[in-house]
Amino acid sequence: MKETPQEKKIRQNLQESGISPQGFLGEDERHIHEIVATDLAVLERLGKTKEEIADRMEFFSQEAFSHYDGNVIIDQIYEIEYDTVRGKIPCPFDHPGLFRKGEITLNNLHKNLKISWTPLNIHMIRAHGFFEGKGAKHRLEPKDLIEILFK
Numbered sequence: 454m455k456e457t458p459q460e461k462k463i464r465q466n467l468q469e470s471g472i473s474p475q476g477f478l479g480e481d482e483r484h485i486h487e488i489v490a491t492d493l494a495v496l497e498r499l500g501k502t503k504e505e506i507a508d509r510m511e512f513f514s515q516e517a518f519s520h521y522d523g524n525v526i527i528d529q530i531y532e533i534e535y536d537t538v539r540g541k542i543p544c545p546f547d548h549p550g551l552f553r554k555g556e557i558t559l560n561n562l563h564k565n566l567k568i569s570w571t572p573l574n575i576h577m578i579r580a581h582g583f584f585e586g587k588g589a590k591h592r593l594e595p596k597d598l599i600e601i602l603f604k
């Protein structure tokens with residue numbers, strides 16, 4: 454697939470030392486469109502939309518932000534923690550605006566499964582259907598997210 458100049462810029466942003474030192478692609482060499490299409494196909498198979506997932510992540514994140522020590526249990530199932538990291542990061546897809554760094558960890562106590570994400574992950578899922586490349590530091594497997602976010 455031939456890249457447009459804009460796609461090239463985005464790919465550079467996503468690579469190591471583009472916007473973040475570790476990058477967003479891991480060892481994934483697929484075209485960004487293919488990464489997104491593959492993950493969206495998983496969502497479709499499991500009957501969830503990227504918006505439903507992003508809304509759920511946003512809900513848990515807001516709960517974590519609103520508790521000063523960043524630790525809260527919801528519905529006796531979901532234990533949420535927030536680790537603050539100083540600084541902000543832009544969207545690698547060249548959107549305006551900055552996202553706070555830091556990491557939200559959700560522990561589903563019923564299933565004993567845990568997953569962590571950043572505010573940028575939520576944006577990239579909602580706006581771009583992008584869960585990051587295989588092997589990336591904050592790669593989120595759609596299947597795992599669905600398993601953990603929804604009872």
Ligand SMILES: [Zn+2]
Nearest residue numbers: 544546548580
């Ligand atoms: Zn964006």
